[in-house]
Amino acid sequence: MPELPEVETIKRELSAKLLGRRFSDVEIFDEKPLRGISPREFRRRLMGQRIEDISRSGKYLLFQLSSDETMIIHLRMTGALLLDPKEREKFTRIIFRFDGGTTLVFTDVRRFGAVYLVRNKADIVGRLGVEPLSEEFTPEVLAGLLAGRRAPIKAVLLDQTVIAGIGNMYADEALFSTGIHPLTPAGKLNSTQIRALHGAIRKILVRAIGSGGASVSTYRRPGGEIGTAHFDFKVAHCGGKKCPRCRAEIQRVRVRNRSSYYCPQCQELDRDVT
């Protein structure tokens, strides 16, 4: 469930502690997260490497190494990266140790998380769409991305090859904020709606980053602090509650086998348009 704001928060907190550190040991307790590389080879190629930079692309974390390789981690649903955890973690998959004694623990209950080590990071993140907080992402660009698409806007917002980093929670929030029904065909949005959606996406993501992400489900920050972005949620994770705007009951609808929460009053589906 970590989405862009959560991954950005993790990136910042890891950067503060890990930039310039060298790997002194790597312990692999579960090789499932390792993609396309054996535990032995993974460890060998990390040992002694210095972390030159930590960045984020969509929901991926990228660790630029002194060897010119990049370790890329995707936390998927339940993955977490913890710095010097006080207690032994139950679902520890990998432990990274660094010179100076810092420890980074990768935990993942459901084992969906993925860890890569590559020369060419584009092999992993090359197909991602536009970064929604970059200058490149304008209302005009968004309009171009949506034009002609018949898929529901919710499905398109979740498509990482279109826009990178938006997940289920923030897609629902952006649609509620703009009064757009999640099943509206993406190509049917008018320019006013697109402009509003563009603004809402940026505003909601920026605000959530400022709150350290949303501490719902299994999201955990590296240092153990709590994110508060979920206190701003109007519909996400609010099934059965009342709409803060009109008091109608928040509904759930399945869009591409994923739950979408929305207000049936504030986000009406225009029948002419479907």
Place this chain on the structure above:
DNA sequence: CATTGTCCCTGGAAGC
């Protein structure tokens, strides 16, 4: 290419 559906995975909640 655009779009949709299935699978992966496991703990926790809900139902009986």
Place this chain on the structure above:
DNA sequence: TGCTTCCAGGGACAAT
């Protein structure tokens, strides 16, 4: 109490 079923959902992949 204890068993079963459902649910969470990002992304790879296959199918259409």
